[in-house]
Amino acid sequence: MFSIDLAEDARMFPLEARHAQEFFEHIERGREFIGQYVGFPDRATDLDSARALLAKYAATAGEDGARFFGIRLDGTLVGGVLFPTFEAHYGNCEIGCWLEPDAAGRGLVTKACQVLIDYAFGERGMHRVEWHAASGNKKSLAVAARLGMTREGVMRENYLHRGVRQDTEVWSILSREWAATRSA
Numbered sequence: 001m002f003s004i005d006l007a008e009d010a011r012m013f014p015l016e017a018r019h020a021q022e023f024f025e026h027i028e029r030g031r032e033f034i035g036q037y038v039g040f041p042d043r044a045t046d047l048d049s050a051r052a053l054l055a056k057y058a059a060t061a062g063e064d065g066a067r068f069f070g071i072r073l074d075g076t077l078v079g080g081v082l083f084p085t086f087e088a089h090y091g092n093c094e095i096g097c098w099l100e101p102d103a104a105g106r107g108l109v110t111k112a113c114q115v116l117i118d119y120a121f122g123e124r125g126m127h128r129v130e131w132h133a134a135s136g137n138k139k140s141l142a143v144a145a146r147l148g149m150t151r152e153g154v155m156r157e158n159y160l161h162r163g164v165r166q167d168t169e170v171w172s173i174l175s176r177e178w179a180a181t182r183s184a
């Protein structure tokens with residue numbers, strides 16, 4: 001299995017069903033913080049449902065679709081990034097992210113997203129990478145801005161989360177824009 005250095009003490013790697021135990025322990029530590037805006041912690045409520053979630057993403061990864069990557073800090077799983085959608089045929093994908101609170105504020109997600117975007121554009125010839133975040137999720141919107149993405153607009157009350165309909169901002173970056181950012 002490959003893993004990629006994000007920092008001296010941090011690595012990212014494909015998150016698979018066999019990582020269910022550490023994934024569940026990580027979600028337990030971060031459940032409240034991560035679950036504020038993200039739906040999957042509510043679907044990983046015990047070890048079996050955590051394993052089923054990872055197995056589902058491993059299966060779609062096998063079909064070149066959605067996939068999960070973990071981030072370990074000093075050997076402990078503290079968060080991750082994902083392609084919630086990955087449509088190589090159309091040249092479009094979306095990136096998402098999460099961290100447990102103690103791992104925030106170090107740039108880990110920004111660096112992991114840079115790896116995913118390099119992969120999407122550089123290796124897979126994608127044209128467009130999207131970012132969807134609740135309008136109130138300022139930390140997530142700051143990551144999109146830090147990555148050089150452009151805010152495109154708002155899907156009004158499109159996301160029902162924990163009984164509340166939230167607005168979702170859509171941001172994106174195109175292949176040529178990423179190349180210009182990288183060369184600058």
Ligand SMILES: CC(C)(COP(=O)(O)OP(=O)(O)OC[C@H]1O[C@@H](n2cnc3c(N)ncnc32)[C@H](O)[C@@H]1OP(=O)(O)O)[C@@H](O)C(=O)NCCC(=O)NCCS
Nearest residue numbers: 033034037097098099104105106107108109110133139140
């Ligand atoms: C969204 C989320 C992952 C952002 O976490 P984050 O720690 O702010 O993001 P990063 O890991 O990229 O770190 C950026 C922060 O580290 C700081 N930082 C330190 N070193 C850095 C570096 N080398 N590079 C970039 N940023 C660095 C930045 O200044 C920034 O801090 P600030 O917001 O106080 O200015 C986190 O808030 C989270 O998990 N929220 C709950 C789940 C969620 O909402 N997921 C997104 C759904 S759309």
